[in-house]
Amino acid sequence: MNTLEIKVTKYGEIEAVELSGPLVLGVPVNNLRQKIDNLTAHGANQFVFNLTGVNRMDSSGIGLLVMIMSSTKEAGGALKLVNPSKQVTQTLKMCNLLPLFEVFSEEQQAISSFAKS
Structure with a gap:
């Protein structure tokens, strides 16, 4: 499967983004x-990315996650990751980027953590 499926659910001010498929260069x-970009243009700056279904991620995917994390932080928000696959976790570790992200095992934990910030 070369298609990344993107499903967005809004919980108050938080955008929960469920991804399924490869997060790689191109489409x-x-x-x-x-x-x-569309969500941030409408004021969103708190994101939870559920990566359970992401089976591959290359440097373009990593770069996009870092860019989103950085821009949301500048806007006073945050990007939190949920249940990245073993491959995604290893890729982030290899690039020494895993410590930059808050990672949760359950989506509800990540959503609830915004209230504690």
């Missing part, structure tokens, strides 16, 4: 970037 990364 998948471009589609996610456009979706997030």
Whole structure:
């Protein structure tokens, strides 16, 4: 499967983004970037990315996650990750980027953590 499926659910001020498929160079990364740009243009700055279904991620996917995290932080928000696959976790560790992200095992934990911030 070369298609990244993107499902967004709004919980108050929080955008929960469920991803399924590869987060790689080309259409998948471009589609996610456009979706997030549209949400941020309408004021969104608190994101939970559920990565359970992401089976592959390359440097473009990593770059996009870092860019989203950075821009949301600048806007006073945050990007939190939920249940990244073993491959995604290893990729982030290899690049020494895993410590930059708050990672949760359950989506509800990540959503609730915004109230504690």
